[in-house]
Amino acid sequence: MHRPFAKSPVSIQFLLLVITCGLLLTSCYSVRFVDKRGTGEPDPFSTSDDPFFRGLKVTTLDTTITLKPHLGDPMFLESCNARGFYAFQYRVTFGGVLLSAITFGRKRQVRIKYVCMKEQ
Amino acid sequence: MATTTKHEVGTWDTFHHNGPFPTKVQYNTSLEGKGNMPSLIDRYNDAAAEMQRLLKTALDAGEGFRAFGSRWSMNNIAHQKDNMHFNALMNLKKPVLEDEMQAGSVYQFANLFFVQCGNVIKDLHQFAFDHGKSLRCTGASNGQTIGGCLSTGVHGSALDVGAVQDWVVGLNLIIGPNPDDIVYLERHTDPALNAVFAGRIKARVIRNDELFNAALVGLGSFGFIHGVVIHTEDRYLLKRYVKRINKDVALQLAATMDFANSTFTIPGETDANGKGNRPFHYKIFINPYVDDPEYVVEAIYKKPFVLAYPDPLPRIKTAVYRDLIILFMKIAEKFKNSIPKLIKVLQASVLPPVDLEVTGTLGEIFWDAPFQGPAYAIAVGIDNANAPRALDLLCKLAREEGPIPGIYAMRFVKQSKATMAFTRFPVTCMLEIDGLIWKGKKNKLISLEEFCTRTIEVLKNANIPFTIHWGKNADWSFPGLVQHMYGNKAITWMEHRSALLNEKTAKLFSNKFLEDTGLDVFISNVSPNLAKSVV
Helix, strand or coil, rough: CCCCHHCCCCHHHHHHHHHHHHHHCCEEEEEEECCCCEEEEEECCCCCCCHHHCCCEEEEEEEEEEECCCCCCCCCCCCCCCCEEEEEEEEECCCHHHHHHHHCEEECEEEEEEEECCCC | CCCEEEEEEEECCCCCCCEEEEEEEEEEEECCCCCCCCCHHHHHHHHHHHHHHHHHHHHHHHCCCEECCCCCCCCCCCCCCCCCEEEECCCCEEECCCCCCCCCCCCCCCHEEECCCCCHHHHHHHHHHCEECCCCCCCCCCCCEEHHHHCCEEEEECCCCCEEHHHHEEEEEECCHHHEEEEEEEECCCCCCCCHHHHHCEEEECCCHHHHHHHHHCCCCEEEEEEEECCCCEEEEEEEEEEEHHHHHHHHHHHHHHCCCCCCCCCCCEECCEECCCCCEEEEEECCCCCCCEEEEEEEEEEEEECCCCCCCCCCCCCCCCCHHHHHHHHHHHHHHHHHHHHHHHHHHHHCCCCCEECHHHHHHHHCCCCCEEEHHHHHEEEEHHHHHHHHHHHHHHHHHCCCCEEEEEEEEEECCCCCCCCCCCEEEEEEEECCCEEEEEECCCCCHHHHHHHHHHHHHHHEEEEEECCCCCCCCCCCCCHHHHHHHHHHHHHHHHHCCCHHHHHHHCCCHHHCCCCCCCCCCCCHHHHCCCC
């Protein structure tokens, strides 16, 4: 009887590799929220690779926070002008999900980019 | 006080990467905070004083100075090698007050707004909307600053309105460092605001049709545009249709604008006799490599404003993945013969879906245009009667001397009064070729530069009068180009510029683009009356 997977460890490794790559790729994504009537604060020196952020003043938060079990969800206090936020984007990575899972939610990776509204 | 930061940048580039261009200094000016200086007029005048300080510094050093906002022009028109000034943070705006209206003005004060140079069109859409008003037209998107729109003549395709400069009725220019170098220009036959307003912004008033018309599309060379008075109208909605129609019918409409007698009608957009209504906007999309019996056209009709209409913007918006376009360009550069096929594939992403019907405000219909990589745009203006012939010639050029990676389109715009407006024909057809920048010679394709030159040669050889969009790609050094396009109007423009400025400030507000086009000439013996009010 021909049992290719049982006889071929290379195929199993390949399959695992494909699954791992698939997991890594699909679990890494960004979601962006944008105020449709607003205008973002411009920055003539912005050289963002992301075309959405090109020409805009972008603040990036890329950190890992540690939470105590009895505390609720964290809140970052940021300062935009009185007109508020124009856009923000959060990014979820496989590493971030894994970190949260193995620490039972105590460590959380935070990857956020935001742009304030243009003033005046 | 308004604050300016100075940056020794070395180079400067446009938003769409048409540079970089060597540049010594870039200034960024931010306005004083509202809390520190509550009066809007005080903040405006404070910014004017700051601009005069910067102009004096450049003037004393014998250098040039040029403002830029969103950097959307696709050539070096906004560039100056010595001093560049980023003004997109200068975005004050206010309604015009009743006591600021000139007696006898045809305008209602409620329709007028005074806006600073760095306001982008999207800012103005919202500001006008919040006051129950709407802009009269815009370009196809909303990211340009009002100062940039005027300087380059940004057009929409409003058949009966014109381009952006055609709803501007007053200009506040700073033409030098002295107190009387702050001027407010209007047409003497079409005044809007009075001495009360001019006194508030400390400006000297000049009412002169010819001077105003020359400065309106001033190519950034009539001084620093600090503020403009815009004329809006009551809110309205636009209903947009995208249809596939017979090519001959589409081109017949292009040549005649006779919608009443065309076989092209849209149910609900006809008069009592069943004849087609005249749209607000008409656009034809063309793939130059496909001999399609039908073209995709976009027709937009003006409707009364109502509060309840379905939101035309989707809650979740996605875009063509940028890297897909970059990949497309790389393949296109390597496989010359595949470009037409690739354009056909990409067409599905570039063109709007057919049989689409959507209603929204002007600002919603012409919403944000995302950056999708290094881009070029060629746009020639021709009399609409010549549109089919010019299209045929330029499609033939792409097929026979190309291919080039680009999609063609035609839009139609009412004639402008501005001296150097490229919308200079009774109805100007703007024939546009848009795409992403490619490397020509490396892959044995015609280069962008060569294609631009050939565009001019082809139209000249066919004796088709034409203009070129000031903010787009062209062979601006083509000998006698501006004279060919504008004739004596170019002289009139230079004479008025020479009368308003002096030799030093004319040089201050000049740049390589002006030199390349031959428009930098200072005419020393012009009558000073050209820059005085006509009584």
